[in-house]
Amino acid sequence: MSVNITTTRLTVRCASQHVRAGTPTCKRRTFFSSIFSGPSTVKRRARRDEESPALPTPTREYHPTPIPHEKLIHSPANAGQVDAYPVKTIAVSIEENLRTFDTVFLRDSCTCPRCVDPDSKQKLFQTSDIPQEIEGKARTVQDEKKGWVVEVEWQNDVPGYGPDHRTTHSIDWLRRALNTEVELRGGVRYDDRVLWDRDTITKNNKWIDYADWMSQDTVLFDALTHLNKYGLLFLKNVPESETSVVSIASRVGTLKDTFYGRTWDVRSKPKAENIAYTPQFLGLHMDLLYTSNPPHLQLLHSLRARTPGGESFFSDAFHAAAKLNEQSKTHFRALCTFPVTYHYHHAEHHYHYTRPTIELHPYPKYSEPTNLALHRVNWSPPFQGPFEARIGGESQTALRNYLAAANAYEKLLSQEENLFEYRLKEGECVIFDNRRVLHARRAFDATKGERWLKGAYVDDDVFFSRLRVLEERLEGRWVADGVVRPVV
Structure with missing residues (x-):
């Protein structure tokens, strides 16, 4: 795959399992964080710079000061880098909405030639092979064919995969995964069958x-x-x-x-x-x-x-x-x-x-x-x-x-x-x-x-x-x- 790393225009954040001491936090629950994240995971949510501040409530901590590492996302000196430490959930901004993905889901969906045979299209590893403690570091890169993609570097990867293994998912694919999930759970079926007499x-x-x-x-x-x-x-x-x-x-x-x-x-x-x-x-x-x-x-x-x-x-x-x-x-x-x-x-x-x-x-x-x-x-x-x-x-x-x-x-x-x-x-x-x-x-x-x-x-x-x-x-x-x- 030909990849050109450039200054990203797409907001991608990693939700760490542990909040570092002294880092301000903004607690925000989303529909998908309840699906992909375990109850023991502490989410760190950053507000977009242009977003209007929400009023404080008893269930939400409000911090007007931006999270320090968010400034690094758009820095030319740090192009593509999101976080320097591995996490178990990765949050991606899709159509200006923050969506959270479990690293197990992202790893299981990997379609690189080492994970899916290019000819037979069959999976070369088992979901059960993925370690419970798998974590990933994400960045955004621009692919010549797929456009903006999220690239994940793994820690505690599937046995047999070395430190050079990367997983990439296009924003279009992630959007489709989310939409399919919503429609399947919503129970409203697409049905063009015509009942006839x-x-x-x-x-x-x-x-x-x-x-x-x-x-x-x-x-x-x-x-x-x-x-x-x-x-x-x-x-x-x-x-x-x-x-x-x-x-x-x-x-x-x-x-x-x-x-x-x-x-x-x-x-x-x-x-x-x-x-x-x-x-x-x-x-x-x-x-x-x-x-x-x-x-x-x-x-x-x-x-x-x-x-x-x-x-x-x-x-x-x-x-x-x-x-x-x-x-x-x-x-x-x-x-x-x-x-x-x-x-x-x-x-x-x-x-x-x-x-x-x-x-x-x-x-x-x-x-x-x-x-x-x-x-x-x-x-x-x-x-x-x-x-x-x-x-x-x-x-x-x-x-x-x-x-x-x-x-x-x-x-x-x-x-x-x-x-x-x-x-x-x-x-x-x-x-x-x-x-x-x-x-x-x-x-x-x-x-x-x-x-x-x-x-x-x-x-x-x-x-x-x-x-x-x-x-x-x-x-x-x-x-x-x-x-x-x-x-x-």
């Missing part, structure tokens, strides 16, 4: 040409963004090949391999092991809820559509959940807490998993329908097993409460105005969010033609990885845990 999805749905999906990253990004917002997307002009669905899914990432295989066929056959492989009506459901990590995306490519009937229809489970919350908080809470068992029990396969109907993110806000912090919905009546908990005796009401809630929820899911119905034509492919959008199929007459869909799954990690890569590349930002994070 039939009219909304009919107006806003997207049809993407297969060739554009396969060749243009901008089209793929627009499609995946739409899929993340609405949970439903259609492709057209898909080649008539059993491998086309593999090509489509591979643009997102690796296919999910299940006991059905990497791909599978939805077509009528005798003695079917799955109701989907019959011509019978198949109600609204999600796939593989009996596994520990059900697939995020489901893809269905229509190879044959030559039989009467067999129309597909879809319903937004998030929209129905929001409506249920408006109608009855009691019903909503029942679906968030009551355990429902799903299973797939055959001679060669025995899958079993219990989960609530509605899963929320850890910090929900209930003020707006679109801010319910909905994470996933689990609804698959054909694959439901016997209840294993709260089935109780005469004094137990949980099962009855769940029954009432499930009945109210099903009515919302299947209301005609909430259903989007479409009969896939040959050469078309539907992609939908299997943890949000329910799918179903009307009965068809298998004696009067052939209906054949080729299916595949993609996991949530794969989908969001691809979406974030495209977000970073095309928009200079990415989203995780409900927080927008700029690329630094």
